[in-house]
Amino acid sequence: NAGVTQTPKFQVLKTGQSMTLQCAQDMNHEYMSWYRQDPGMGLRLIHYSVGAGITDQGEVPNGYNVSRSTTEDFPLRLLSAAPSQTSVYFCASSTPGPPPEQYFGPGTRLTVT
Amino acid sequence: AQKITQTQPGMFVQEKEAVTLDCTYDTSDPSYGLFWYKQPSSGEMIFLIYQGSYDQQNATEGRYSLNFQKARKSANLVISASQLGDSAMYFCAMREGASGGSYIPTFGRGTSLIVHP
Numbered sequence: 001n002a003g004v005t006q007t008p009k010f011q012v013l014k015t016g017q018s019m020t021l022q023c024a025q026d027m028n029h030e031y032m033s034w035y036r037q038d039p040g041m042g043l044r045l046i047h048y049s050v051g052a053g054i055t056d057q058g059e060v061p062n063g064y065n066v067s068r069s070t071t072e073d074f075p076l077r078l079l080s081a082a083p084s085q086t087s088v089y090f091c092a093s094s095t096p097g098p099p100p101e102q103y104f105g106p107g108t109r110l111t112v113t
Numbered sequence: 114a115q116k117i118t119q120t121q122p123g124m125f126v127q128e129k130e131a132v133t134l135d136c137t138y139d140t141s142d143p144s145y146g147l148f149w150y151k152q153p154s155s156g157e158m159i160f161l162i163y164q165g166s167y168d169q170q171n172a173t174e175g176r177y178s179l180n181f182q183k184a185r186k187s188a189n190l191v192i193s194a195s196q197l198g199d200s201a202m203y204f205c206a207m208r209e210g211a212s213g214g215s216y217i218p219t220f221g222r223g224t225s226l227i228v229h230p
Contacts, residue, residue, distance in 0.1 A: 107156055
């Protein structure tokens, strides 16, 4: 049972480049989400999905795009990378419960130069 | 407005002592849940404890307990008998759901705990 997997673990991009962070879960969870973690800011929600074909914006969605074509996968696309997007990105999958369960992936450390 | 407030950026505790990490929250949703996570220096997010808004008893998980004071909107984490391995960042999070919320947790800014030998 792999849980939540994220690839890549590390990535360096140049300003203006685009890329996709991959996230997959094998627990058949309906809910998936993307967070970014910056020093002193905690985890901030970027986008989330409550099921295949359904996505919505979180607190900091600008510059990011998501889609959810299957229950298992929830990729995060950076459309045109900016230095402000340098961060650690966490993907999570969860159930509403009760009690709720939420599992995080190991994170992707992204640097934009 | 911030929904989760953790007012202690850093805390120090002596090994074997108890420590309380503060968390206050803001919601008008009658049905909500509160989480605590631990993030060691290795970076992974580890779930510690959960409290539902309708739960009658304070949640406990081993050395972790959640001091839930609904009227004061606080959900403090108490770690008893601190160990060196408890040194980490701790995050409080809340999810809302009954009044159109997403059931996806939002997080506070975290508290860094250092346990001294």
